[in-house]
Amino acid sequence: MSTWTKTADPGAPPGADAFLSVRDLRVRFSTEDGTVHAVDGISFDLARGRTLGVVGESGSGKSVTGLSVLGLHDPRTTEVTGRILLDGQEVTGAREKTLERLRGARMAMVFQDSLTALSPYHTVGEQIAEPYRRHTGASRREARRRAIEMLGRVGIPSPRLRADDYPHQFSGGMRQRAMIAMALVCDPGLLIADEPTTALDVTVQAQILDLLEDLRQEFGSAIVLITHDLGVVAEIADDVLVMYAGRVVERGPAAEVLRSPRHPYTRGLLGSVPRLDGDVEEDLVPVPGSPPSLLDPPSGCAFHPRCAFTGEVGGTRCADERPKPPGGRGAACHLTADRARALFAGRTRPRPGRGDS
Structure with a gap:
């Protein structure tokens, strides 16, 4: 089943099987030097159980797109227009309370730098348990049990003991696994992974990619994989968007795009x-x-x-x-x-x- 609609028309309705629909997304940042046109009119659909690779050089608009889907831009300095629908619910322009209910429960993000994304003041187990308590109303004991379960599912050895460790006591690969556990603790339908294998050695990279693929099959989540690494795209992506200067310059099934590119970039x-x-x-x-x-x-x-x-x-x-x-x-x-x-x-x-x- 394709993730794509038949047309890139910004006014086209979302695909019938789309869990995430983006239409004519534009993101502009106000700076002292002028307006930065970070994302300039992109549209795509993504169904559950599919993985979309978003590739391009630094500054092409990949991460800005992911942050827009989660509503994480500062509205005081950022103008976001277009439509973002998550399972039919409008995200663009939604109230912060609505976005807080969606984040973690319906959509989640694995950030690029796990060391700075995790709080140094709380244990890993506490940080995984906190969103589970917030979204489900579970007790502390139930949330801790769920956190330990998730650490085990992402391959952390001795999860009951490691849940009481702090992020600096984890290796880079283990922190990334903990971030994935935190993102998936509430079984969200959409997972956005921003450069999840950056700065990891090749063995750990392979393990993280295998983990994402296993979790996609287990949870049936839609995954947006933001990366500059075409090898990663070839490994697990079903489809790919190639971005340049905030625009989509090529799109299609990953195998076809990598085998027979149609854009010089x-x-x-x-x-x-x-x-x-x-x-x-x-x-x-x-x-x-x-x-x-x-x-x-x-x-x-x-x-x-x-x-x-x-x-x-x-x-x-x-x-x-x-x-x-x-x-x-x-x-x-x-x-x-x-x-x-x-x-x-x-x-x-x-x-x-x-x-x-």
Whole structure:
């Protein structure tokens, strides 16, 4: 079953099977230097039991999107427009009391830095038990029993003893597991995991990914996996959104996007990742240039200043005309899918364009 609607039209109704629906989401931050256009009109659907990978460089709007879904932006400095529906309930513009009832019970987030996300003043068991007590009305004894149960389910050894430890007494991988236990203690329908494997060694990364997959199957949760690691996406994501400068530039089933990218940015991300079946002597090819300032995003296609294929489109179309957002399997690019497939397969070379260096 696909997570996608047939169209990316911001006014389209949510998919019939969608647990999370996002329509034309825009997030702007007010700063002393001006307005930061952090997220610029993204739309997607996600069904329960599915995992959506959201990938892109730092500053592409991935984490801002996740925080928007949970209503965690400061309304004094942030403008959030569009629609976010969780199982049909409007999240955008909801009262803080409504959001507090939803967070933990219906939706939860695993934050990137578990050491700073966990309080150093309370034991791990207390921090897992607290949201369970708040949302279910359980007693302290019942909540502690539930916290110990969850620590055991995420693979913490001797959970009854470790529940009384503080976060600094846990390793990085164990803290991440504890964060996942806290997020899932109330069986939420939506789990947003923001870079859950960052700064972990490869063995622990594999364990965390296996854990997320096991918990998705056990709880039937919808998972949004925010990452810059395409290997992680290939491992567990069903579908993928590729974000650049706050916009979705490519979307579709993860296997198809990784096997046959249609946007030059996606191709660039894949070209910078080593392959097990590749030539060990072959140099990796980084994406040239730097991400744009979101205080003053480029006109037209935001990627055009870094793109090696603008000459294939011709004229100044890439600089002047913003591509339509992709619906279903597609890319926000002026190249046709067939032309992109031929170019990216290496059968032809890009003609010089304004983005070439």
